[in-house]
Amino acid sequence: MQPDGQDAGPARTATIEAFADTIVPGAKRSPDDRAVAGADPTGGAVAAGALELLEQPGGGLAEALDSLYYTLNDHAVGYAATHGLTLDDDVPAFVALSFEHRTALVRELTAPEHPEKQMWVALALFSxxxxxxxxxxxxxxxxxxxxxxLLGIGYFRPDADGLSRFPQYSYGRALAPIHPQTTAAGDPT
Incomplete structure (x- = not known):
């Protein structure tokens, strides 16, 4: 059975995206975006592809996403009841929480004493x-x-020829001279 009568596909996507957005907030994709709270004007975890990364089988969380979706929404319903909040039934419970309440719930779920901490910390790390x-x-x-x-933490886009060059050395100075037989493409001969 789906929580709140929601279809697991879109509801699961919105819930996992809302969690990722709580970890690294970003800008709403549209005015009616409910998963991304819009707590930051730049692109966050959702725009960076958190859901795509989480759904890759090599990471180990892909098969657990359905369970995480159900469990996170169960926690959101309990959190709302404890705090006297009324949730919008049009979206999953976690998505219906404000950004501040999402953050508070994630803080509880990732606390050292929480029995499910490992799975919530793993979801946060992948986000x-x-x-x-x-x-x-x-x-x-x-x-x-x-x-x-990547752009936010200072990666430079490659030049038009596809090679990455930097206007200054990363350590502020050249660490070694370029070998005289290095090709124009930067390869040693």
Missing amino acids: NMAFDSAAHISTTEALAAGHPG
């Missing part, structure tokens, strides 16, 4: 990983698509 490393796509693809996390 953050999508943002700060684009682990689900190549760096070249991520930068070409304007990945908000």
Whole structure:
């Protein structure tokens, strides 16, 4: 049975995206976006592809997403009852919470003493990983698509020829001279 009569597909997507957005907040994709709260004007975990990363089988959470969806919404219903909140039945319970309440609930779920802490921390780590490393796509693809996390932490897009060059050395100085037999493409001979 689906919580609140919701179809698991779109409801699950909205719930997992709302969790990821709580970890790394971002801008709403449209005025009627309920999953992304809009707590930050830039792209957050959802825009960075958190759901795509979480759904990849190699990460180990893909098969658990349905269970996490149900459990997170159960926790949201309990949280709302405890705090005297009325939830909108048009969306999953966690999505219906305001950003502040989502944050408070996630703080409870990831607290050291919470019995389910490991699964919520894992979900949070993968949400953050999508943002700060684009682990689900190549760096070249991520930068070409304007990945908000990589650009936000200072990755430069490659030059028009596809090569990455930097206007200054990362350590503020050259660490070693370029070998005299290095090709124009940067390869040693």
